[in-house]
Amino acid sequence: xxxxxxxxxxxxxxxxxxxxxxxxxxxxxxxxxxxxxxxxxxxxxxxxxxxxxxxxxxxxxxxxxxxxxxxxxxxxxxxxxxxxxxxxxxxxxxxxxxxxxxxxxxxxxxxxxxxxxxxxxxxxxxxxxxxxxxxxxxxxxxxxxxxxxxxxxxxxxxxxxxxxxxxxxxxxxxxxxxxxxxxxxxxxxxxxxxxxxxxxxxxxxxxxxxxxxxxxxxxxxxxxxxxxxxxxxxxxxxxxxxxxxxxxxxxxxxxxxxxxxxxxxxxxxxxxxxxxxxxxxxxxxxxxxxxxxxxxxxxxxxxxxxxxxxxxxxxxxxxxxxxxxxxxxxxx
Numbered sequence: 001x002x003x004x005x006x007x008x009x010x011x012x013x014x015x016x017x018x019x020x021x022x023x024x025x026x027x028x029x030x031x032x033x034x035x036x037x038x039x040x041x042x043x044x045x046x047x048x049x050x051x052x053x054x055x056x057x058x059x060x061x062x063x064x065x066x067x068x069x070x071x072x073x074x075x076x077x078x079x080x081x082x083x084x085x086x087x088x089x090x091x092x093x094x095x096x097x098x099x100x101x102x103x104x105x106x107x108x109x110x111x112x113x114x115x116x117x118x119x120x121x122x123x124x125x126x127x128x129x130x131x132x133x134x135x136x137x138x139x140x141x142x143x144x145x146x147x148x149x150x151x152x153x154x155x156x157x158x159x160x161x162x163x164x165x166x167x168x169x170x171x172x173x174x175x176x177x178x179x180x181x182x183x184x185x186x187x188x189x190x191x192x193x194x195x196x197x198x199x200x201x202x203x204x205x206x207x208x209x210x211x212x213x214x215x216x217x218x219x220x221x222x223x224x225x226x227x228x229x230x231x232x233x234x235x236x237x238x239x240x241x242x243x244x245x246x247x248x249x250x251x252x253x254x255x256x257x258x259x260x261x262x263x264x265x266x267x268x269x270x271x272x273x274x275x276x277x278x279x280x281x282x283x284x285x286x287x288x289x290x291x292x293x294x295x296x297x298x299x300x301x302x303x304x305x306x307x308x309x310x311x312x313x314x315x316x317x318x319x320x321x322x323x324x325x326x327x328x329x330x331x332x
Contacts, residue, residue: 046070085111207294238304
């Protein structure tokens with residue numbers, strides 16, 4: 001009997017240890033944030049979908065399956081996104097004051113320490129020089145996940161994307177991380193965008209709308225104008241673009257074909273947003289999120305991102321709601 005109990009205890013211990021090896025834990029302590037709801041997702045496949053995290057008295061805890069190192073994005077109440085670099089079997093701690101977001105710190109892995117070092121480097125830096133400093137940091141640390149995040153944050157998801165510099169930096173990253181699928185996919189994506197972001201035909205694409213009907217490029221290619229944009233219910237800037245699309249719909253009717261792609265995966269939440277904001281045009285809510293073929297074909301992997309096309313030819317791409325106002329003036 002004693003022998004059986006010993007084996008049982010040993011089995012439980014080994015099971016617990018094994019499960020912890022394939023998990024990643026985040027613990028947070030945030031000043032000036034008493035009660036709130038945060039969102040968390042992964043741009044590189046650490047986890048599927050989007051989870052919510054409840055904050056109580058400034059504290060929160062989150063646990064997720066994690067079998068390979070990768071990146072998680074913590075979405076704060078003001079829609080600021082904090083990168084957290086996950087590693088199987090490890091724990092990270094997020095701490096700081098939400099009124100001073102640039103000073104938030106994440107500890108617990110070498111990648112998070114590296115990100116802290118970069119943010120410290122920018123502490124007294126002129127904002128106009130931040131992109132240049134990011135480039136230097138990437139060149140110094142091309143073997144890191146931080147490098148991939150910085151390329152996206154400073155060279156792609158900005159008002160004036162610099163795709164060619166991003167490709168150059170990604171070349172360095174891929175040479176140091178030949179097995180990193182995220183870096184490979186991003187490089188392939190940028191190879192297309194850098195050479196064909198405007199004055200090229202809309203690509204062939206296929207998807208399913210939230211009401212179950214098929215979506216193809218055909219009506220968007222033949223329309224006078226087409227506007228296609230990604231959004232998520234928790235992203236205020238992406239929802240701003242949806243409101244502006246509604247104005248276009250009211251003004252131009254069927255002359256402008258609209259398509260909204262919800263990068264959330266929660267169809268119930270998406271339908272609630274559609275009803276609340278009177279989104280009556282085609283909406284897709286693919287369960288694969290940024291890995292969905294429709295999202296990849298249209299290069300809508302940022303939130304927000306938009307395309308404006310005229311007679312099937314792309315005339316504008318953007319990532320900022322403020323730019324959308326100016327770009328949409330091209331529609332006549």
